[in-house]
Amino acid sequence: MVVFDGNGRKLSIETKVVHGGKYYDPQTGAVSFPIYQSATFRHPGLNQTTGYDYSRLQNPTREEVENTLAYLENGNFAFAFSSGMAAISTILSLFAPGQHIVVSDDLYGGTYRLFEEVYKKYGIEFSYVDTSKIEELENCLKENTAAIFFETPTNPMMKVADIKLITELAKNLNILTIVDNTFHTPLYQKPLDLGADIVVHSGTKYLGGHNDTLAGFIVVNDINLAERIKLIQKSEGAVLSPFDSWLILRGIKTLSVRLNKQQENALEIAHWLKQNEKVEKVYYVGLPEHDGYEINKKQASGFGAMISFTVKDSALVERILERIELIMFAESLGGVETLITYPMIQTHAAIPKKVRDRIGVNENLLRLSVGIENDEDIIKDLEQAMG
Numbered sequence: 001m002v003v004f005d006g007n008g009r010k011l012s013i014e015t016k017v018v019h020g021g022k023y024y025d026p027q028t029g030a031v032s033f034p035i036y037q038s039a040t041f042r043h044p045g046l047n048q049t050t051g052y053d054y055s056r057l058q059n060p061t062r063e064e065v066e067n068t069l070a071y072l073e074n075g076n077f078a079f080a081f082s083s084g085m086a087a088i089s090t091i092l093s094l095f096a097p098g099q100h101i102v103v104s105d106d107l108y109g110g111t112y113r114l115f116e117e118v119y120k121k122y123g124i125e126f127s128y129v130d131t132s133k134i135e136e137l138e139n140c141l142k143e144n145t146a147a148i149f150f151e152t153p154t155n156p157m158m159k160v161a162d163i164k165l166i167t168e169l170a171k172n173l174n175i176l177t178i179v180d181n182t183f184h185t186p187l188y189q190k191p192l193d194l195g196a197d198i199v200v201h202s203g204t205k206y207l208g209g210h211n212d213t214l215a216g217f218i219v220v221n222d223i224n225l226a227e228r229i230k231l232i233q234k235s236e237g238a239v240l241s242p243f244d245s246w247l248i249l250r251g252i253k254t255l256s257v258r259l260n261k262q263q264e265n266a267l268e269i270a271h272w273l274k275q276n277e278k279v280e281k282v283y284y285v286g287l288p289e290h291d292g293y294e295i296n297k298k299q300a301s302g303f304g305a306m307i308s309f310t311v312k313d314s315a316l317v318e319r320i321l322e323r324i325e326l327i328m329f330a331e332s333l334g335g336v337e338t339l340i341t342y343p344m345i346q347t348h349a350a351i352p353k354k355v356r357d358r359i360g361v362n363e364n365l366l367r368l369s370v371g372i373e374n375d376e377d378i379i380k381d382l383e384q385a386m387g
C-alpha cells in the first residue's frame, strides 16, 4: 500500500509509522522527539507568541503525536486526549438534546456506559443495532438521527460493518459517521478514506502497544468539525500529557512490526482453537468462514489480532483463567503481552444481561488479545490450561 506524504513523496504506512509527523525536533535535531514538559510558554512580546501559549491549548509533544495520527489516518486534523473515553466523550459533546445516535449493539462496554449513564440524561437518544446488517441499520434511522457510531471489527464479537456502505447511506441523509478504529488501527484500516467523518481511537491499545499508557485520539478532515472539537478539547481540558504523548509516539514507531507479528500469531492460535474439541466457536476476522471475512478483506489490509471464542462447557472458563501461566488474565488489549479477558464480567459488565445475551456475550465467551510472544508458547499455555 503506497501513499504520498505532504511533499509528494511515496511512503508506505510501514515507513510512516516510524517517522511520524515532523520526524525529529527541528530545534535541536533530536531524533527522539523531546518531551516539552512545560505548562506555559513565554511570550516574546505583546501580541506575540511562539505558537505555544499554555499546554491545555497546545504543547509541542502533543502536537507531534496529533500530527502523526492525522498523517497515519490520512486526515487533516487530529486531537489527543487523556484516554479513549475522553476522546469519545468529546465527540458526544458535539451533539445537542433531542438528537439521536445509532450505535453498534456490540461495542466496548465503557462506550455503552458513557452513552447510557452520562449522555442520555442530557437528552441525547441512542439506538443499538447490528451495524453489520445494513437493513437493520436503515430501519433504525429517524428524523432526528445525527450520527452513526460504530466499531469494525466490533468488541468482542468481531462483527464487521461495511464502512463505505454506511458512510454513503449517511452522507445522503446528512448524518455524521463515527468509526472507532481501535482494533485495526490505521495500519490496516483507514475509515476517512472510506468516507467516514470522524475516526476515534483508544490509543491505550495498539498505538501505545505496551500496556503502559492511557490515550485517546480523534481524527477528522472537515475544518468546521475540527474547530468544534478543538474548542471542546481546550475548554474541557482532557488532553494527553507531554510524557504520555511521547510514550505513544514511541509506541507507534513499532506499530507495524508489532501488529503484523500479533496477527501472524493470532492466525495460528485461531486455527488451533478451531480444532480443539473443547471449543465451540471461534470468532476471528481472519478465518474465511467468519461472517465478515469478505467485507473486512475489501476495506482493510489486515485482520488484526483479536480473537473471541466460546467453550462448550462454561465450567472450563474458570479453569482456564486460573491455570494460565504465560497469558495474563487482564482487561485491555493491543499490547505486546497476550491477555485473556472474560468480557461478561470485565469489559462488558456495564451492558445489561438482556443485551449481552442477544449479542452473544455470555458465560462461555473468552477474548484473547494476542501478543508478540512465540506462538507455540502461547498455544502450549492454552493447551495446558484447557487440558
Ligand SMILES: *Cc1c(COP(=O)(O)O)cnc(C)c1O
Pocket (backbone or CB within 6 Å): 083, 084, 085, 086, 108, 110, 111, 151, 155, 180, 182, 183, 201, 202, 203, 204, 205, 214, 215, 216
Ligand atoms: C479500550 C477501548 C476504548 C476506551 O479507551 P480507554 O483508553 O480505555 O479510555 C474505546 N473503544 C475501544 C474499542 C476500546 O477497546
